[in-house]
Amino acid sequence: xxxxxxxxxxxxxxxxxxxxxxxxxxxxxxxxxxxxxxxxxxxxxxxxxxxxxxxxxxxxxxxxxxxxxxxxxxxxxxxxxxxxxxxxxxxxxxxxxxxxxxxxxxxxxxxxxxxxxxxxxxxxxxxxxxxxxxxxxxxxxxxxxxxxxxxxxxxxxxxxxxxxxxxxxxxxxxxxxxxxxxxxxxxxxxxxxxxxxxxxxxxxxxxxxxxxxxxxxxxxxxxxxxxxxxxxxxxxxxxxxxxxxxxxxxxxxxxxxxxxxxxxxxxxxxxxxxxxxxxxxxxxxxxxxxxxxxxxxxxxxxxxxxxxxxxxxxxxxxxxxxxxxxxxxxxxxxxxxxxxxxxxxxxxxxxxxxxxxxxxxxxxxxxxxxxxxxxxxxxxxxxxxx
Amino acid sequence: xxxxxxxxxxxxxxxxxxxxxxxxxxxxxxxxxxxxxxxxxxxxxxxxxxxxxxxxxxxxxxxxxxxxxxxxxxxxxxxxxxxxxxxxxxxxxxxxxxxxxxxxxxxxxxxxxxxxxxxxxxxxxxxxxxxxxxxxxxxxxxxxxxxxxxxxxxxxxxxxxxxxxxxxxxxxxxxxxxxxxxxxxxxxxxxxxxxxxxxxxxxxxxxxxxxxxxxxxxxxxxxxxxxxxxxxxxxxxxxxxxxxxxxxxxxxxxxxxxxxxxxxxxxxxxxxxxxxxxxxxxxxxxxxxxxxxxxxxxxxxxxxxxxxxxxxxxxxxxxxxxxxxxxxxxxxxxxxxxxxxxxxxxxxxxxxxxxxxxxxxxxxxxxxxxxxxxxxxxxxxxxxxxxxxxxxxxxxxxxxxxxxxxxxxxxxxxxxxxxxxxxxxxxx
Ligand code: SF4
Ligand code: SF4
Numbered sequence: 001x002x003x004x005x006x007x008x009x010x011x012x013x014x015x016x017x018x019x020x021x022x023x024x025x026x027x028x029x030x031x032x033x034x035x036x037x038x039x040x041x042x043x044x045x046x047x048x049x050x051x052x053x054x055x056x057x058x059x060x061x062x063x064x065x066x067x068x069x070x071x072x073x074x075x076x077x078x079x080x081x082x083x084x085x086x087x088x089x090x091x092x093x094x095x096x097x098x099x100x101x102x103x104x105x106x107x108x109x110x111x112x113x114x115x116x117x118x119x120x121x122x123x124x125x126x127x128x129x130x131x132x133x134x135x136x137x138x139x140x141x142x143x144x145x146x147x148x149x150x151x152x153x154x155x156x157x158x159x160x161x162x163x164x165x166x167x168x169x170x171x172x173x174x175x176x177x178x179x180x181x182x183x184x185x186x187x188x189x190x191x192x193x194x195x196x197x198x199x200x201x202x203x204x205x206x207x208x209x210x211x212x213x214x215x216x217x218x219x220x221x222x223x224x225x226x227x228x229x230x231x232x233x234x235x236x237x238x239x240x241x242x243x244x245x246x247x248x249x250x251x252x253x254x255x256x257x258x259x260x261x262x263x264x265x266x267x268x269x270x271x272x273x274x275x276x277x278x279x280x281x282x283x284x285x286x287x288x289x290x291x292x293x294x295x296x297x298x299x300x301x302x303x304x305x306x307x308x309x310x311x312x313x314x315x316x317x318x319x320x321x322x323x324x325x326x327x328x329x330x331x332x333x334x335x336x337x338x339x340x341x342x343x344x345x346x347x348x349x350x351x352x353x354x355x356x357x358x359x360x361x362x363x364x365x366x367x368x369x370x371x372x373x374x375x376x377x378x379x380x381x382x383x384x385x386x
Numbered sequence: 387x388x389x390x391x392x393x394x395x396x397x398x399x400x401x402x403x404x405x406x407x408x409x410x411x412x413x414x415x416x417x418x419x420x421x422x423x424x425x426x427x428x429x430x431x432x433x434x435x436x437x438x439x440x441x442x443x444x445x446x447x448x449x450x451x452x453x454x455x456x457x458x459x460x461x462x463x464x465x466x467x468x469x470x471x472x473x474x475x476x477x478x479x480x481x482x483x484x485x486x487x488x489x490x491x492x493x494x495x496x497x498x499x500x501x502x503x504x505x506x507x508x509x510x511x512x513x514x515x516x517x518x519x520x521x522x523x524x525x526x527x528x529x530x531x532x533x534x535x536x537x538x539x540x541x542x543x544x545x546x547x548x549x550x551x552x553x554x555x556x557x558x559x560x561x562x563x564x565x566x567x568x569x570x571x572x573x574x575x576x577x578x579x580x581x582x583x584x585x586x587x588x589x590x591x592x593x594x595x596x597x598x599x600x601x602x603x604x605x606x607x608x609x610x611x612x613x614x615x616x617x618x619x620x621x622x623x624x625x626x627x628x629x630x631x632x633x634x635x636x637x638x639x640x641x642x643x644x645x646x647x648x649x650x651x652x653x654x655x656x657x658x659x660x661x662x663x664x665x666x667x668x669x670x671x672x673x674x675x676x677x678x679x680x681x682x683x684x685x686x687x688x689x690x691x692x693x694x695x696x697x698x699x700x701x702x703x704x705x706x707x708x709x710x711x712x713x714x715x716x717x718x719x720x721x722x723x724x725x726x727x728x729x730x731x732x733x734x735x736x737x738x739x740x741x742x743x744x745x746x747x748x749x750x751x752x753x754x755x756x757x758x759x760x761x762x763x764x765x766x767x768x769x770x771x772x773x774x775x776x777x778x779x780x781x782x783x784x785x786x787x788x789x790x791x792x793x794x795x796x797x798x799x800x801x802x803x804x805x806x807x808x809x810x811x812x813x814x
Binding site for chain 1: 467468469470472473474477504509510511513514515517518521527529531533534536537543544546547550551554555723724725727728747749752753755756757758759760764777785
């Protein structure tokens with residue numbers, strides 16, 4: 001497939017807010033689909049139960065919020081409004097179940113709202129541990145996973161055997177590796193994989209079956225490597241804070257138009273929440289639990305028992321040779337916005353420049369952000385020349 | 387309204403308790419007593435007592451700062467230091483207070499923490515709060531993760547997880563900071579005292595089932611929960627306070643008296659309300675007045691259950707101390723899922739013969755606020771009673787628009803009057 005075809009396909013999936021792709025998959029496979037909110041759920045389990053995992057990231061600027069506003073107070077981020085809107089307007093009808101991870105109080109409470117609004121659908125809240133000892137948090141998480149697995153078996157009508165789960169783990173490991181290859185390309189030659197494109201390619205994994213997405217990402221990486229693209233005099237930035245409610249596509253594009261190459265970001269973090277492979281030795285469920293305990297991506301929603309927060313960001317900046325950091329967080333996002341001052345302090349200590357703005361997924365005006373990012377990019381350039 | 391402000395014995399007692407506590411805290415650097423900071427919902431106060439530790443509750447400092455009109459200053463300070471306008475204002479008030487010298491509500495300086503005990507229930511912001519404080523104070527933090535009742539129940543696995551965290555993390559950390567060995571008998575003693583105070587508190591809160599209600603279960607309620615949500619649960623003083631308070635309330639009930647408000651006794655109960663959500667603290671009296679001057683009494687509130695849902699039967703149990711602490715943490719109001727919260731509101735409306743439900747949606751707190759409009763709708767559907775909705779904040783004065791709130795409350799009360807059965811209207 002050509003680069004253009006790949007991107008067009010990804011774009012079509014991005015705009016498929018009615019989940020027609022999912023409905024079609026279900027029909028072709030006579031299967032079910034399970035949706036989940038950001039950030040992290042073990043998608044391997046859904047896959048191993050023969051169902052399609054579907055990541056829900058809100059509706060961006062693609063739907064008008066008509067009903068959603070009647071469900072939420074003024075001061076709250078946008079994603080719960082749009083997810084409710086999608087559900088109440090029937091656009092999530094293809095989903096047979098929903099998992100709500102313990103990202104924050106909003107997503108948590110949304111799980112209860114779902115129970116009230118959709119009593120006939122499978123709804124579960126997933127409490128990941130904040131204690132990282134194998135014997136304590138690990139045991140709890142394994143027991144939770146066992147219950148979820150049992151639920152999914154009932155829903156999917158298929159037993160999750162150890163070998164099926166091990167196979168799913170292997171497929172997701174491969175997917176994370178493919179995403180890693182894409183990130184590597186952006187790190188090395190960011191002009192070859194523009195942020196908007198890379199984002200769309202990754203987002204396609206929200207709905208595509210994992211093995212298909214892995215091949216898709218690899219096809220893109222190859223096509224992007226081969227494409228004739230001009231290297232510009234852009235600065236290199238890492239973007240953080242956007243792990244849950246997603247920035248509008250145009251915002252991502254704006255950053256690049258303003259002269260920034262995004263060499264790292266935490267958009268759609270759930271797809272690569274576990275860093276590296278999940279190693280299966282013995283019980284695959286235990287392996288999923290252990291991976292969470294020891295190799296979760298450092299993130300505002302995961303407690304860090306020791307040390308100053310932000311060490312990971314400094315390390316990411318070094319590793320990706322970013323010249324500065326852009327904090328882009330959704331308005332009213334407690335996790336991201338409370339984390340931010342700690343990360344800023346860590347960057348200040350190391351002399352890493354940064355800038356910050358807030359967005360909503362349905363933001364329509366980008367001029368201010370464009371100017372801010374442009375000024376930031378210019379100042380980075382001066383900085384590096386100085 | 388009749389008479390002037392009534393100072394009851396229990397109020398005097400509570401004031402003394404609190405003053406002594408802050409005084410002891412301010413002297414900690416000299417006396418060498420170790421200080422921990424921790425949160426109200428799902429606190430382990432009895433356990434801290436068993437290690438002679440002095441607890442500080444930052445949310446209480448924040449709300450007290452707001453009542454003393456200091457929170458704006460503190461919030462500004464935190465925002466100048468880089469904190470976003472959008473986030474929980476309790477956190478910013480606390481950080482601002484710290485940056486401006488950490489002078490507590492009593493006017494005395496608070497000692498820095500020797501340990502942060504992050505036992506958070508029902509809210510993820512607590513986690514960020516102590517991560518921030520850890521950096522401000524450069525001190526250790528120990529986490530007690532309370533699983534949420536996502537499916538509306540507490541499972542054996544959840545209890546085991548919590549008890550194991552206490553055994554392997556929390557208790558060793560408390561032993562280390564205090565230099566005292568864990569003694570389960572001391573914990574048991576404290577828990578027996580808790581149980582007695584809890585039973586008396588429930589009697590006080592449930593007195594509002596009586597007509598007229600002798601208490602206001604929200605504005606008055608926040609005073610009644612003070613000692614038990616604060617540093618005193620599990621002490622003989624708290625047990626005595628609740629005995630005393632219960633006696634006073636039962637006496638008022640026997641005399642057919644209404645609640646005590648800052649402007650005297652409320653003599654003419656016209657509306658009986660259930661309130662969901664925390665109060666506003668920056669204009670607390672003014673807010674309360676909007677209710678009591680209309681003859682509106684809050685007969686039941688959910689805010690008074692954030693530090694323990696005792697009226698559904700939970701008591702600290704000295705026979706199973708750690709398991710019981712786990713149940714306590716997981717049972718606190720905001721750790722209940724939305725369907726449970728709706729059930730509770732419905733039950734309150736019925737048991738307390740309420741006229742309706744008013745929701746105060748606070749800007750700061752997603753833990754409370756996300757989903758409240760749906761709760762309100764469900765409540766109306768199930769009970770047929772009218773619901774009202776207002777938006778304020780806890781401690782950020784910028785988000786308390788008095789005229790707007792007053793207007794809304796008045797129209798809401800009018801709606802109740804209109805919706806009342808014609809027979810009831812005829813009686814009135
Ligand atoms: S955007 Fe932030 S506050 Fe909103 S649901 Fe996501 S993590 Fe929670
Ligand atoms: S978000 Fe709510 S529960 Fe959490 S700390 Fe702030 S006020 Fe307290």
